[in-house]
Amino acid sequence: MKKRLRKKLRRGEFSVVVVPIAFRMREIPQEMQNNLLDRFIKEAIEANDLQFGGGGHLRWAGFAEPQAWPGSISSQQRAAIASWLEAEQDIVQHYVGEITLDSKVESGNDPDYPRSQLDRI
Numbered sequence: 001m002k003k004r005l006r007k008k009l010r011r012g013e014f015s016v017v018v019v020p021i022a023f024r025m026r027e028i029p030q031e032m033q034n035n036l037l038d039r040f041i042k043e044a045i046e047a048n049d050l051q052f053g054g055g056g057h058l059r060w061a062g063f064a065e066p067q068a069w070p071g072s073i074s075s076q077q078r079a080a081i082a083s084w085l086e087a088e089q090d091i092v093q094h095y096v097g098e099i100t101l102d103s104k105v106e107s108g109n110d111p112d113y114p115r116s117q118l119d120r121i
Helices: 003-008 030-048 075-087 102-106 114-118
Strands: 017-025 050-056 059-066 091-096
Touching (some): 017 075, 030 075
Antiparallel strands (some): 017 059, 017 091
């Protein structure tokens, strides 16, 4: 595969590591949901030099990845996200997957894909 295509598909030397994340909030007013998500992004994601891509309403799924590219995610960063979700009272259930390459996730070959975890939480 040519370098240009590897870069576009994030393969080989252009791979990015991600952590799949899924969580479910308890029924709370919209304003409180917004505040919780803002705190999640600020305290669990950005404080660890990561960015989050995903979506949801009361049930959220997405991926944390490094802010800088190329970059990686350490097990300490993954653990910090998991402990933040665990400590939050308005989070009823959560799932933080193993560190994996995004190309595995995009191709559907990763069992830790967070949307499949939403059925479990």
